[in-house]
Amino acid sequence: MAALAVAGCATTAPEPAAQDMAVAAVAPTRNALLADAISRELAHLARFDPDAVDTVAPELHALANAVMALNAPGDAVELPVAPEPVLTDLPPPPAAMADAPSLYHGVHLASYRRAETAQRGWDELVLEHGEMLAGLQARLSETDIAGQGTYLRLKAGPFDSAAEARAVxxxxxATGDYCAVVDFSGQPMADMARTAGE
Incomplete structure (x- = not known):
């Protein structure tokens, strides 16, 4: 696109087709508006603060993979490969995106009323299924169930694809435990337990 912009500047008059082109408006849906805002913010950071882009590299790679999967076979774009930072080193998401679904996948293992009980449940699951849950992080996300109140969903992840989560x-x-594939949104279990204990 940059090459096209430079080529356009080098000519004295635009081609007729270029004069008739109109910029398409962004669809008025929440997700379309969010995608437009993110693309503009990323373009700004890529030009003026590339170090800030590095801090969200795992999310960028997950988003790129998800978007590229929408392309027709053969249209895939080769993405640069770079080492990803450790997830625990990432800053918290902006407040405006706190309720946005994660781009990563997780597995929903159980639901609890309190963070302390969820912590005990997670510890028991790790003892019982250490080989399957090894290296995964635990998160809790609140959900309201009609007529029953608020529960904390215990999730483990992250997984880059739903297929990886489904395999776990x-x-x-197969051992008789509950499990469902979900997005990996929510708060780290340690943060929820610490907040509940205050």
Missing amino acids: CQQLM
Whole structure:
């Protein structure tokens, strides 16, 4: 696109087709508006603060993979490969995006009323299924169930694809445990437990 812009500047008059082109408006849906805002912010950071872009590299790679999967076969774009920072080193998401679904996948293992009980449940699951849950992070996300109140969903992840999460779920369900593939949104279990204890 940059090459096209430079080529356009070098000519004295635009081609007729270029004069008739109109910029398409962004669809008025929440997700379309969010995608437009993110693309503009990323373009700004890529030009003026590339170090800030590095801090969200895992999310960028997950988003790029998800978007590229929408392309027709053969249209995939080769993305640069760079080492990803450790997830625990990432800053918290902006407040405006706190309720946005994660680009990563997770597995929903159980639901609890309190963070302390969820912590005990997670510890028991790790003892019982250490080989399946090794290296995964635990998160809690609040959900309201009609007529029953608020629960904390215990999730483990992150997984880059739903297929990876599904494979772990199948192993857990084979032992008789509950498991469902979900997005990996929510707060780290340690943060929720610490807040609940204050």
